[in-house]
Amino acid sequence: MKKNLFGRTGKRFMALGLTAMLTVSLFAGCTKKTVPSNSQSGAEPTTGVVTTEEGKYTAGTYTATVTGMHEMTVTVTVSETEILDIKVDHQETPGVGEPAVESIPAEILDIQGLGVDTVSGATLTSNGILEGVKECLKQAGLSDEEIENLAKIKKAVEEEEDQELTADVVVIGAGGAGMAAAVTASQAGKKVIVIEKTGKMGGNTILSGGALNAVDEGSETALANKDSVENHFNQTFEGGDKEGDSVLVHSLVENAWSGVEWLKSLGMEFNDGVFTVTGGMWPRAHKPVEPEGTGFFKTYQEYLNTHSEITMVYNTTAKEFVVENGVVTGVVCTGKTGNTITVKASNGVVLATGGFGQNIEMRIKYNDITKKWPTLDESIPSTNTSGITGDGIIMAEAIGANLVQMGNIQLLPLGDPKTGSLSGNIEHAVESRIFVNLEGNRFVNEGGRRDEMTLALFEQPETKMYIVMDSDTYKEGNELNNFGESIADLVAAGRALKADTLEELAALMGVPAKNLLETVENYNRYCKGGDAEGQTDEFGRILFTDTDGVNNGINNGPFYAALRVPTVHHTMGGVQINEQAQVMDTNGNVIPGLFAAGEVTGGIHGSNRLGGNALTDTVVFGRIAGTSASEFTK
Template sequence: VQTLAEQSASAIDFLDSIGAHLSDVGKAGGASTNRSHRPVDEAGKILSVGSYLVPIFEQAAKDNNVTFYMETEATEILMNEGTAVGVKASSADTDYTINAKAVILATGGFGGNLEMVESYKPELKGYVTTNASTITGDGIKMAEAVGANLVDMAEIQIHPTVVQSNGALITESLRGDGAILVNNEGNRFTNEVLTRDVVSANIIAEEGSAAWLIVDQKMFDDSNVIQGYVNKGYMLKGDTVADLAKVMEVDEAALQATLDNWVAMVKAGEDKDFGRDDLATVKYDLSTAPYYAVKIAPGVHHTMGGVEINTNTEVMNASGEVIPGLYAAGEVTGGVHGGNRLGGNAVADIIVFGRIAGQNAATYTTK
């Protein structure tokens, strides 16, 4: 955790050096202040951090002569006398044996493998997932097969705001900017920027175990992300509060009172209902019609457990010893985020520990 925190600023500098500029800083759930970095376009509109970063990473890798094997599954870590020396992989028409002086696992978690999720946390049976169907824990299983120790495997995070029909994630940054959550009666029921587990539990406690997230036209105008949600049909639109209440099928008077109260509290800088301590600095007060709302409920989002590493990103075995030549970074690892990852820290994780893994693996190969 100390490594993650102390190297987070230099991670932002590194991203700048490859043309990835996370120039906007907002607030994510559980944070005490604005510290979640995200990109904006030339007009200043907020962009999705993942779809922004990945093409830049891909180009930077290609610029450094990295070879990609697409639609190719790694199946086994090759070992020689206890040292990682490559991987086996296969595609539809070719089997590969790739010999290497070091191996870095950056294969993600297992949030897309709902059977594996359920095996470690049975109470999550039946939940949808925000993860791609390919995020199935294969890297964790391969590492375990060569003696890696696994830690925190039952620590699986649910995200509060997920579209239940398809697992689409409604980003937490909207709530940090001023979006609110209301229940099926049209009333606010929680501090929207508490940690993800708490907000999720509060949603589950409401009737139908679901809620609505509401934004206004000003938020829509400033965010390509929200515009994307609307274009994909996730959000319902109301030209007035009355219109929004009708499409949401909630009480108009209750919703109007909720929004009026929110506008007043943001203006006063104090949340008298649920104690949000950031109202003096939220960017939007939801006073500008039309309005947009999306029905959400919690879904499986991030697996905090995985392969144990040290601060050099070397993979550890069950005896607390380093497995030579084997490194890991990102969600494939465990022990970084504890029981409840703070919003935004996954990006910090992959950059900080990804750089450490690359640097240390490169040094190792020259020994």
């Protein structure tokens, strides 16, 4: 079974929580309370004065609709003197938002206050829940000042003792690449410790659409689509403007299908057939049965449940590598309560901490080098989980690792206007939809490169666009998008628009009906091979036909639309590796004992990453890193 190194402190924290609840309760009839706030490591708890009065709530049940990664409904029940219950109706991603849904309401009820820390890696969900509770308490009669007072109530935290741990292989990061490395090392007979700064495995992979590019060369599907490993290589290499390391690109595409077979051998299920993910350039993406990236981690968790060789250490942040005689032998970390945890490896250390999509300072710094994007400041959201802040890249650079192509930062034109996430995206595949601006006109090849699509979006009014499609993939209205959301729920929440006619849809979108009708008419003509003079798509689009051969254009109502904005999606730059996933230093030499995989690495995808190649990257190079780390000897 999976081990939890910190279970021994659970009872102590529970006792502290109960004590805190009794000590700081605002509602016992007193007019003044002295409340301990969170202490810093090694410091005495400070105190804050909170004033209140008995009977401050209007007893009842209140609801508020808020947005985390998805829309949530928060329901709070109060008596005149205390918060009795908090429920969150949500569609948050299991393993990312779900831990916040479980822990934050419980802690609020425990301390009867709002001084609750956000859950690492689930900031959007955490803040959404807190905002929902605040809104409900305002409905129950609290003033803004009283809400601020509740936010001063925090649970006391006791720092744990320092620890030293050892394993054969140490993996830093429990995302897609890290878990692929950990399972591979376990299969090689090694004891593994995985360090993860959040409370769950998942990383960015669990928030993805789940698409994984791989060519089963010689299969009926590949033959029907006229696809091959060589075609995958050419599109990946040329799609990144030939900036990627061709050796690494070959490793990526040549090992992609064996990665799918490996996942299947672990029990992961995929839908039949392939499709073209946005920016994927060709129908070769395999879609897991489970929504988003949850299928990967259900699979990895099932492995953990039956293999004791892997120990997960959560809520622990890696800070610096241990280097002895020029060899990386471990990592120094900070635990949840501020204690130091040193983890040593008998064999190798795998770095798999992801990119820096949520580090605005790093985004601006490296975008200033290429000046590819008009801006990457805080006005541009990100699809990434909040924990993706470049920690591993900074750690590796500190010991001399070579950083390559850091200015290669990928944006998608598919961000949710409020959160930047990919949730709420109504498309199923490139072939089934078009993009139109706020004037109702197409403006780009929707089957082209991701950077070209997003740069074109920056030039549109208000930097916004609508995805427009018909009902071909939503025949009943209860079908799910690639993120497990039903189109009916998205329409009900106002995140998607639905109309029986294009004229009605244009009115809902606020675009000129004449323009939208002409746009769809022209697009439908291109779907059929062009007009009478043989004119083809004005933007160069060639992907019109679904993989099942059906191509009806956009003409079967009801019709759907959803608003989208640019969002930072992937950072292609990072630490340089070779084909064995060994990290290279600035002199072109291998750093002994250190291996890396996933988005923390650079030089594979070049200036633009093909859609569907990121998850392939995590599996292929995660497995390579796990194997290399297992075989390394000092």
